[in-house]
Amino acid sequence: MTAMSDTPLQSLQDDVQRLLGRCLLRLQHYERALKAIVAHYAVSGPTETLMADRDARIADTARKTLGLLVGELFGSGIVTNATESPPEPIPASTGSTLSIRMGIALNLTDTEFAQLTSDLKDLVVLRNTLVHHFIEQHDLGTLDGCHDARNALVEAQTRIDHHLRQLNEWGNDLGRLQQQTAEHLRSEEFRNFFVNGNHPDGTVYWPFTEIVSALKKAAGELAVDGWVSVEEAAAWISEHYPDQLPGAYGCRSWRQVLHESRIFEIRYFETEGLRSAWYREKRGH
Template sequence: MTPLSDEALPARQREVQRLLGRCLLRLQQYERLIKAIVAHHELTGPPHALETIRAARIADSARKTLGTLIGDLLGSYLAPNEIGDTPKDLPDCPAEPVMVSFRIGLSLSDADFARLKNELRELVALRNDLVHHFIDRHDLWSVDGCLRASDALVAAYSRIDQYFEQLRGWAEHMEQTRRLAAEFAQSDAFRDLIVNGIAPDSTVFWPVAGIVSALREAAGELAVDGWASIAEAGRWIAERFPEQLPAKYGCSSWRQVVHESRIFDLRYFEINGQRSARYREKEGTANTG
């Protein structure tokens, strides 16, 4: 055993304090970064409420412990096999015609997910040991005890740093994905999705389609006894919204748009000896777009 020295012991104790502080600072960096990932990797809600929902997620993450944050991360940002297309807790908002949802995550094999789950639990145990039990496990009133404590802290920091670099890699992946999403948000495809209700695979979500909104406006201006001429509406829209054409929505005529949308009633009238196709909005659909 190393002889106790009044001069050597304080220096060793200060070294233990320095090494412990280094570990705790790295753990705090880890916690700050994991809070950011948990708060920002997914978002779901109506467009007008997204910023409020995001702020609530940030505030909620800020209050959580490391163990809880890791539990949130597992199965959401980190998930076994394929990540589902729909968030687990998609809110039921029947009054909202449009909901926006995105999730960024890493899909892992079952074996990798199980291994990572165990490793992250070990990190939580290591953190708790350093914060709550370190002084009980080491004799900090002897030089030998301080030396062993220093060795343990060097090993602990190396492990924590590995976890931090791993987490930083995930954060960089998330940020890169968010940049790509932001680029998509500036694209014509995104505008078609949000403004016109046309998905990248050309599927049309008719209740929010731009051409349906245009038909509503035309009907409001042109309807007689509640019914508007489809031909007149087509000309009216072409003058005011030239980008809203049937072909954009995979249709060959305005009558096909009216039929495919399922938003309007279609009826034929005899007017001045000629057959005229007219439309009106179905009851109960006025607030779906």
């Protein structure tokens, strides 16, 4: 921008510079807040690597442009009634590894979704214009050009401030939901699910239960030719894991636990005329 001796023109140029700087600072604040939301609205992966995965997601998000951030948010963090919502946060198991999938989404009507999509695409265009093309579009060497530039920047600041307020509302909602999630994770209900695999609806996620783990450990200690007596395993578990009882999982007996879990095979052998139940872990478990 060329320095001019005309005081009114220079005053206008200074005003344009001030407004442009303010818009760019607000856009940077918007991008920073959006990166925080994109990095934290969803969590997934094996529990062993959950923190490392989160840090990697934060680092990856930090490198993304506003356009990429907006594109990632739509269809996952922001959805419409016509879009398939993210799956419910249920655990998945691969062998003995537990994975957690949990996400928060803003669900809009089709009309709201279309409007927000258009608004945010316009914001991305506005950002790119201010950063790369603003001086090309306005003749800042004339009074009329500076007036037009100032009016454009006042309008741009109004639009950016609207999006900032909207984003702050989303961030506040996300913070509240994260707080509620943290309280749930500390609840006895979640502990019963996480430690014992008992769902609130009364069903049991058997691969994740302590009682199945205890049965596997008993088999490791007591198995003969790959099979272990159910009676001996029950006695061993009673000594080493006294809180792990069939009744805690809605079962009447150890044989019912073995049957319901679908993780073990059960066979009956006769020894000295006495028939007894034995079990072993199925292949693939």
